[in-house]
Structures are given as structure tokens and as C-alpha cells.
Amino acid sequence: MIPPANGYTCESISLDDAMRFVLGVETDDWEITSSEGGFYDGVKVLHVHLSYVGSPGVCPDCRTPLTIHDYKEREWRHENLGETVCYIHAKVPRCRCSGCGTVTQMKVPWAEPKVTYTKRFEAVAVREMSRKPLAVVSREMRVSWRVLDHIVDRRVRMHLDGMDLNWLRRIRIDETSAKKNHRYITLVTDVDSGMIVFICKGKNSDVVGEFREWLLAHNGHPENITVVSCDFGKNYIAGVGQFLPNAHMVFDPFHLIQLANKKLDGDRASGQVNGQRLKSVRYALLKDPGKLTLEEREALLDITADNEVVAKSYAMKESLRQMYDSPSVEVAADHLARWVEWVEKEGSRAFRALAKTVRTHFDGILLAIETGVNNAYQEGLNAKVQFSKRLANGYHRSDRLSRIVYFRDSCRFV
Numbered sequence: 001m002i003p004p005a006n007g008y009t010c011e012s013i014s015l016d017d018a019m020r021f022v023l024g025v026e027t028d029d030w031e032i033t034s035s036e037g038g039f040y041d042g043v044k045v046l047h048v049h050l051s052y053v054g055s056p057g058v059c060p061d062c063r064t065p066l067t068i069h070d071y072k073e074r075e076w077r078h079e080n081l082g083e084t085v086c087y088i089h090a091k092v093p094r095c096r097c098s099g100c101g102t103v104t105q106m107k108v109p110w111a112e113p114k115v116t117y118t119k120r121f122e123a124v125a126v127r128e129m130s131r132k133p134l135a136v137v138s139r140e141m142r143v144s145w146r147v148l149d150h151i152v153d154r155r156v157r158m159h160l161d162g163m164d165l166n167w168l169r170r171i172r173i174d175e176t177s178a179k180k181n182h183r184y185i186t187l188v189t190d191v192d193s194g195m196i197v198f199i200c201k202g203k204n205s206d207v208v209g210e211f212r213e214w215l216l217a218h219n220g221h222p223e224n225i226t227v228v229s230c231d232f233g234k235n236y237i238a239g240v241g242q243f244l245p246n247a248h249m250v251f252d253p254f255h256l257i258q259l260a261n262k263k264l265d266g267d268r269a270s271g272q273v274n275g276q277r278l279k280s281v282r283y284a285l286l287k288d289p290g291k292l293t294l295e296e297r298e299a300l301l302d303i304t305a306d307n308e309v310v311a312k313s314y315a316m317k318e319s320l321r322q323m324y325d326s327p328s329v330e331v332a333a334d335h336l337a338r339w340v341e342w343v344e345k346e347g348s349r350a351f352r353a354l355a356k357t358v359r360t361h362f363d364g365i366l367l368a369i370e371t372g373v374n375n376a377y378q379e380g381l382n383a384k385v386q387f388s389k390r391l392a393n394g395y396h397r398s399d400r401l402s403r404i405v406y407f408r409d410s411c412r413f414v
């Protein structure tokens with residue numbers, strides 16, 4: 001029964017066809033021969049048995065008509081039918097080609113070769129696993145984590161094997177902590193689509209070399225990479241210089257403001273002499289002024305009137321943030337140059353160090369404005385990784401976080 005292009009039609013069908021309709025086995029080559037229903041461990045279970053009644057067809061290689069050599073008993077986990085756990089069983093013909101002298105198992109329309117679950121089961125599992133932890137999906141779908149783990153593995157392998165990076169031009173390199181014990185992973189992402197193109201352990205300059213190898217192995221070209229956005233860490237900068245010859249470094253607003261906030265927080269903590277007052281304004285100091293509550297605004301005024309160092313560092317941080325609102329790159333360049341001079345002269349020790357960093361990476365900071373590399377994506381990536389960390393609980397593999405990040409990213413692009 002082929003679905004119509006618009007509207008819907010219903011016609012009278014036999015119970016046998018109704019069952020095939022529900023199972024998604026809508027081909028006349030297979031018929032239902034028997035079924036068994038019952039309870040297993042308090043759960044409703046249905047087993048449906050299918051037999052092949054079509055012709056063996058011809059050999060795809062030499063076009064010789066095939067003959068059925070023997071049958072192999074197979075079983076697949078199918079998607080649940082309501083509360084009922086469902087299995088499909090079939091005797092699958094193994095066909096002989098007299099031309100090639102080979103015997104091969106016939107492909108079945110409801111499952112990929114060599115897997116023990118149907119396409120529909122896989123589709124449901126993928127949809128569920130892209131948004132819930134494995135343990136929850138395992139419980140809800142009444143399926144072992146091994147099967148789910150296999151689905152994740154298979155999908156990630158297909159996603160990575162099929163990855164063609166010929167088009168890649170502008171990338172971001174980020175580090176993120178992979179759970180406790182201070183281990184890090186590096187993520188490389190396409191700036192324009194947000195697609196994660198590479199993940200590996202560590203965060204030293206060698207990871208850029210590993211990325212270069214990965215790029216070459218996936219039809220990409222290191223010399224095509226023209227823009228690399230990253231934080232101010234020396235490792236990535238050194239790695240990009242060594243392994244990506246045509247890349248311009250770009251330092252995006254997120255990392256620069258994050259750095260300024262870190263320096264400001266240091267000045268706040270060291271100025272904290274008597275108790276809690278400075279501590280209580282911590283978040284107000286780091287927040288975008290447009291998002292402050294009235295109480296936070298008053299507390300901030302109180303502290304900045306009282307503490308000259310914190311007041312000045314706060315003004316410097318805010319001035320840096322305002323640089324990004326400049327109407328043109330030229331105005332931003334002028335703003336930034338004056339900012340560096342001001343901070344070098346009057347800034348706290350922490351801010352003078354920041355001015356030195358800004359002076360060193362002046363062009364890369366402005367290039368972020370010119371190329372439109374912005375924060376929105378960075379926040380998205382952090383959320384993605386944090387969410388994946390929660391989902392990764394229950395995956396019994398050492399490289400589980402990378403796999404889950406790839407897995408969720410691959411779901412987005414299907």
C-alpha cells in the first residue's frame with residue numbers, strides 16, 4: 001500500500017496484511033506464518049514468524065539467476081507495539097550463484113545486514129538516545145544497554161567514515177574537561193555550520209597535528225583552512241602555526257571577555273578585606289550591565305564607590321566589552337588601541353597582563369569582528385557538551401564522551 005501524496009485513503013485489508021502493516025513489512029515476498037504472544041518477566045511479548053515466498057532473483061554481480069541453497073534462522077528486536085515488546089523471526093534464504101560460485105544471505109527489507117534489531121527499532125532508539133541518558137532509554141524501551149551501545153557505535157562509525165571535509169575553511173578549536181580528574185578533550189568545529197568535525201584527547205599543540213592528519217584522511221586540505229578561532233592558550237596557537245600554514249588566528253569575544261572577567265574576579269578577591277561585601281557582588285561584576293537587577297546595580301555602585309581598584313578594573317572590563325559594539329572595524333581598532341594604552345598606564349597588575357595579551361593578539365581580536373565569528377555558537381557548544389556529559393552516564397566505554405558528542409551531532413545532521 002503506497003501512501004498517497006496528499007490526504008489519506010483507507011481500504012479493507014486482511015488481518016494478515018494488518019499485521020504486516022503494523023510491523024512495516026509491506027512486501028508480498030514475505031508472509032507471516034505464525035505468531036506467539038505471552039508474558040516474560042511480567043512484560044507482554046510478541047514473536048512474529050515470517051517466511052520468504054518470493055523468487056531468489058538474480059546475482060547483482062553477474063546477473064545469473066540465483067537458487068536457494070539453504071535457510072538461516074534469524075531474530076530481530078522490533079520497535080515496541082504499545083506496551084508489547086516485539087520480535088521478528090525469519091528463515092532467511094542463503095542464495096547460490098552458479099556463475100560466481102558464491103553463497104550469500106539474502107538482504108531483508110526490515111533490517112540492515114548483520115544487526116539484531118530492525119530499522120524501525122533503531123530509528124526509535126536513536127531518537128530517544130539523542131535526548132535521554134542510556135540507562136533511561138534502556139529501561140523505557142526494555143532493551144539491554146549492549147544493544148543501545150551497538151547502535152551508538154554503528155552510527156558514529158558511519159558518521160565518521162562518511163565524513164568529507166573537502167569544504168572545510170573556518171574552524172574553531174576548543175577544549176573542554178572530560179568529567180572529573182582534569183582530563184581534557186579538544187573539539188574542532190566548523191564555524192559556519194557548527195558541525196563537530198574532530199574530537200581527540202588532550203589539549204597540547206600536538207592535537208592540531210592530529211587534526212591535520214584527520215583532515216587529510218577525510219578528503220580535507222590543511223592549506224584550505226584560513227580562519228582558526230580559539231582561546232589565548234599558547235598550545236593551540238603554536239599548533240596552528242606549525243600545522244595549518246594559511247590560517248589566520250581569530251580570538252572571539254567570548255574568550256576575551258571571559259579572560260577579562262577572570263582578571264576582574266582576581267582583583268575582587270584580593271581586595272576582599274572585611275568579610276562578605278565584595279563576595280556578594282561577584283556575579284554583578286561579571287554580568288552584562290544590561291541584565292543587572294536593581295539590587296545588583298545598587299550593590300555594584302556601592303562597592304565601586306568604595307573600592308578604587310575594583311571600580312577601575314570593572315570600567316576596563318566594560319570598556320573592552322563595549323569595543324564589540326563599535327559601528328566599524330576601524331572604530332573598534334581605535335577603541336582597542338586606546339584601551340591598551342589606558343590599561344598599561346592605570347590598570348591593576350592583572351589587567352596590565354591582559355593588556356599585554358591584547359597587544360600581542362591585536363589583529364586576531366579585530367579579525368573576529370571582521371569575520372563575524374561570535375559568541376552564540378560558543379555557548380551552544382558548551383551546552384551541547386554539558387548535555388552530552390549527562391547523557392554519557394551509563395556508557396561503559398572509556399571514550400564515551402567523544403562518542404556521545406559525535407552521536408548527538410550526527411543526529412542533528414541526518
Ligand SMILES: [Zn+2]
Pocket residue numbers: 059060061062063064097098099100101
Ligand atoms: Zn554471480
